[in-house]
Amino acid sequence: MQNYDIYNPFSLKGKKILITGASSGIGKGAAIECSKMGAKVIITARNEERLQETLQQMTGEGHEIRICDLANNKAIKEMVDTLPELNGIVNNAGFTITRPVRKIEEEAFQQIMQVNTIAPILTLKYLLNAKKLLNGSSIVFTSSLAGIGRMSVGNTMYGCSKGAISAFIQGAAKELAPKGIRVNAVCPAMVETQILSAGVITQEQVELTKKLYPLGRFGTPEDIARAMVFLLSDASTWITGVNLLVDGGRALY
Amino acid sequence: MTLDEFVKAFAAEFDDTPEETFKADTRYKELDEWGSLIALSIISMVDDEMDKRVTGADLRNCSTIEELFNLVESK
Ligand SMILES: NC(=O)c1ccc[n+]([C@@H]2O[C@H](COP(=O)([O-])OP(=O)(O)OC[C@H]3O[C@@H](n4cnc5c(N)ncnc54)[C@H](OP(=O)(O)O)[C@@H]3O)[C@@H](O)[C@H]2O)c1
Helix, strand or coil, X not given: CCCXXXXXXXXXXXXXXXXXXXXXXXXXXXXXXXXXXXXXXEEEECCHHHHXXXXXXXXXXXXXXXXXXXXXXXXXXXXXHCCCCEEEEEECCCCCCCCCHHHCCHHHHHHHHHHHHHHHHHHHHHHHHCCCEEEEXXXXXXCCHHHHCCCCCCCHHHHHHHHHHHHHHHHHHHHHHHHCCEEEEEEECCECCHHHXXXXXXXXXXXXXXXXXXXXXXXXXXHHHHHHHHHHCHHHCCCCCCEEEECCCHHHC | CCHHHHHHXXXXXXXXXXXXXXXXXXXXXXXXXXXXXXHHHHHHHHHHHHCCCCCHHHHHHCCEHHHHHHHHHHC
């Protein structure tokens, strides 16, 4: 029998990872999975109570919490100042406001771009300048199928914010490669988070939409988190600048 | 906003359906132009002009413009 304690290139043992948007959904799933794979994780978001809930579901010791509002660049800088040296980042926090093109609202657009695009890029910038990203670090962004141009009606502001990320990772991957730092994104299709259980979408609609997924279901936070674990781990050391579809085959249609 | 004003604002979201088509008892989902994009426009209009949040499910559950108006008013 193989002893996977001895041979496991997918392990995150000994790695310190920062995860944003860890109080809910995909980021929470990522925090739990990364902890199970042996990482020490620093989780951040605005809601302390829900971060505590994430922490309680994580495995192992030595994880930490940071409260930070990504709408505020100064707060991001201050948060980075409190961080130790890292082996990886999961830049995952994000949100959407759906509006048809002719109702695009400047303020909403700016908020989306700030939290989904500017904040994660500045987080990386500040960590680089503070020399807190160790050689061999892996940076993972949560983009979306929308980020590669496949979005539902009304989701263009969000699509812009994720499209910028999906382009950014390719440029940053080139620039940071000499330091041995890899930069990738995951592009999830629909993942079962609050959105679906809140009843905004009817059960009937959910069943119809599922038919567009060759693998027959929406994603779970764990589905996305495991792709993130792969990109954070030494199993992917020759992968950089990639927008990895994690979509149950959705993009095949 | 009065019901009359609401009917007007509702009508303004449509490009191809003549304004006089819209009455308080118009069953809006039966209009040819009705679809997910118009639904989103209505949701945004309600947000912008009445500062109230309606959902896609609300739009599906109501039949007439007046029913929708009453629902928005009750929020
Ligand atoms: N769910 C999907 O179907 C799907 C599909 C493709 C891509 N994505 C992307 O996946 C990522 C996670 O989405 P999710 O579905 O897990 O959403 P979620 O359950 O709503 O979680 C969003 C997370 O982002 C954090 N966040 C939002 N605004 C913030 C702010 N201003 N400052 C700091 N943190 C903030 C939230 O924390 P607090 O509220 O505690 O601050 C929360 O932890 C997002 O980037 C989203 O665009 C989701």
